[in-house]
Amino acid sequence: MLDIEKDTAKRIIDALAVAIDGKPSSAKSFNQFPYEDLADYGNWGQDNNDSKRDTPRTRALFMAYLVFSGGRIPLRGIEMHGTYFRPDVWVAGALVKKGYLTVDESAQEFVVTRDGWSFVADTLEVLGK
Secondary structure, three states: OEOOOHHHHHHHHHHHHHHHHOOOOOOOEEEOOOOHHHOOHHHHOOOOOOOOOOOHHHHHHHHHHHHHHOOEEEOOOEEEOOEEEEOOHHHHHHHHHOOOEEEEOOOOEEEEOHHHHHHHHHHHHHHOO
16 A cells, blocks of 8 residues: 555646646546456456547556556555545556556556556656657
8 A cells, every 4th residue: 555645646646647738637536445346357348448549648647657556557446545546447448458558367457568668758758858
């Protein structure tokens, strides 16, 4: 569990979103319990997710997920002090379709791929300019 309060996590998410996307994030889903219904990736409803491009919103949320997870993102949500932060279903599905994340079903986690880390490097390099 991360020793971070929900309000602090929201500030971090919004700071990343403003830096990358120019506006605060609208995708900040928190719950006091894990998202048990999402422990199986088949329940994420990705059949209609046809995302084909990288958006600033996708970049910003991906960076937030990495700040809080280190590269292994629990499907049931990232546990924090008294809460769970759930990755946006559509964004996570797009990251899987782009090859930036894979799903480790046995561990019930998303795992960042080499292409995903390269995407992170690209994002940070743009921020540095």
